Amino acid sequence: MSERHHTLHSTAVAAPAKVVYDIVADVTRWPEFFAPNVHVEHLAKDERSERIQIWATANGAVKTWISRREFEPEKLTVSFRQEVSVAPIASMGGTWVVTAVDETSSLLELHHDFTVVDDAPDGLAWINSALDRNSGAELAGIKEIAERADRLDELMFTFDDTVRIEGDGADVFDFLNRADLWPERLPHVARLDLTEETPGLQVMAMDTRTADGSVHTTESIRVVFGTDRIVYKQTTVPALMTAHTGRWTIAEAGDGVDVTSRHTVILKPEAVTKILGDGKTVADAREYVHRALSTNSTNTLNHAKAYAEARRG
Incomplete structure (x- = not known):
């Protein structure tokens, strides 16, 4: 025994x-x-x-x-x-x-x-x-x-971005699942290395360009569920965050699909002034992070839309 x-x-x-x-x-x-x-x-x-x-x-x-x-x-x-x-x-x-x-x-x-x-x-x-x-x-x-429980509602937040796509869910899933092709498909992705030793379990490192021209490196683990949901966690996050998780979901809607990107973030309050400058607050950091993540997600969704709708067309 x-x-x-x-x-x-x-x-x-x-x-x-x-x-x-x-x-x-x-x-x-x-x-x-x-x-x-x-x-x-x-x-x-x-x-x-x-x-x-x-x-x-x-x-x-x-x-x-x-x-x-x-x-x-x-x-x-x-x-x-x-x-x-x-x-x-x-x-x-x-x-x-x-x-x-x-x-x-x-x-x-x-x-x-x-x-x-x-x-x-x-x-x-x-x-x-x-x-x-x-x-x-x-x-x-x-x-x-x-x-920090008394500040958690201030530091932690979740938001969604949804795009309607008049295309097939399978094509949208292919676009989101094949993240190894994102440097060719997405202008804000400068580099992406992806390994998938176990089917449906992806480990990736990505360099992302932001609107101000700077490049941020993140590392993530993604879990793929069927052909309508991908969840992920960033294991290396930008300096303003202590945690960042997300998911992509594809839902049938009429002749097309609604595709949603969800982000959940916990901010690092001690990094706010160092990253954003003197006088900046956690509220400023929420707005900054929300805008940056939403911009990249919406760009990805819009490129997925163009890809899927072109294939249907």
């Missing part, structure tokens, strides 16, 4: 325990809050449990797995167990535990228990390394968000 290993990672948080617990319990915001998390899909959910699929980086590689989580809000705990683990993990589970220190501070603990495929020593080393890196990043993410 495989040996079961245990780890514990913890951090002190200058925020009430309930605030910390609510962040742990809401997986829909994990891709924005936790650096390793790329995307989370709910497969089932009720008041006391949920079944989710997670895409996340581990030791530089992108992994996906399905977990079941159980909630005990009265104890401020969330337990989890992977249904099917990815080698070298044979099995893994654990518990998030939030303990109130006083009314304004708390202790957050993340417990893991796991077994290793064939009890291989190199597998054990890989898992411990991944747990140290990801647990540290997740705890740091929760700490930062919880301690």
Whole structure:
């Protein structure tokens, strides 16, 4: 029988325990809050449990797995167990535990228990390394968000851009999915390197030109769902942001399709004056980032429109 290993990672948080617990319990915001998390899909959910699929980086590689989580809000705990683990993990589970220190501070603990495929020593080393890196990043993410909870509505925002296309959804999807061709198809993309070792899981680095002529380098991981949705997370973001996620969706509409680009951003307040200049505020940064992202997304959608409508024509 495989040996079961245990780890514990913890951090002190200058925020009430309930605030910390609510962040742990809401997986829909994990891709924005936790650096390793790329995307989370709910497969089932009720008041006391949920079944989710997670895409996340581990030791530089992108992994996906399905977990079941159980909630005990009265104890401020969330337990989890992977249904099917990815080698070298044979099995893994654990518990998030939030303990109130006083009314304004708390202790957050993340417990893991796991077994290793064939009890291989190199597998054990890989898992411990991944747990140290990801647990540290997740705890740091929760700490930062919880301690800024009173400003989160100001720093975090979501917006959509939608374009109606009188063309076939398959052609629109081809345009969005084949990001490796964007330097040829999109004038604001100066360079794009894309790898897709696993079908539907894309890793890309892109140089984007902005309206003022500057070039920004971003790195992203994209997850492709069927032929009507692509979600992504930027793993390297511009200096004004701490997080940026997005998605492209294609919805049938009459003889054509409505194509929507959605962005969710968390701003970095300490970078505002450094990037935008003295006297600039978070509100100015919201407007600047919104305009820049919306301009590029709308340009991409309009080129997808021209491509799809030309193919139909």
